[in-house]
Amino acid sequence: MFNLRKAVNAIREEKLSGWLFYNIHHRDTTADLILDIDKDKINTRPWVYVVPVHGVPVKIVHTIESEILDELPGREIVYGSRKEFLGALGDTAEPGHSYAAQFSTWDPEISFLDHGTADVLETKGFNLVSDRKSTRLNSSHTDISRMPSSA
Secondary structure: OOOHHHHHHHHHHOOOOEEEEEEOOOOOHHHHHHHOOOOOOOOOOOEEEEEEOOOOOEEEEEHHHOOOOOOOOOEEEEEOOHHHHHHHHHHHOOOOOEEEOOOOOOOHHHOOOOHHHHHHHHHOOOEEEOOHHHHHHHHHOOOHHHOOOOO
């Protein structure tokens, strides 16, 4: 089960504003593991989960798969089109704030966020932080014995 308090404490320790999770087709096995997303749930549309150090988490989910993040705390924004998805991202981002994300320039095994998506997120106002900070956050939230070999 996802531990929001532990996540917020880890974000605070890294001196970040939040932690952004993005997934589609369960490509980010680390996000699924940390957030306890059942791999059997259908995930054909992008979802975003933003955990801020201050405030309420935000879930951005597609109308077809709006239940995928139901077990997680936070305010839900449901989108039905690309335009609505981009609008939800823009409404959620706090420009000038730094968010950990699952991408890395030094370790491809933990890099699940593709460059195009990272570009879109940054265009919408998310200042993404990768590499060692997100790796330390990941390790603070995963049980090594449960880590899949691809994570």
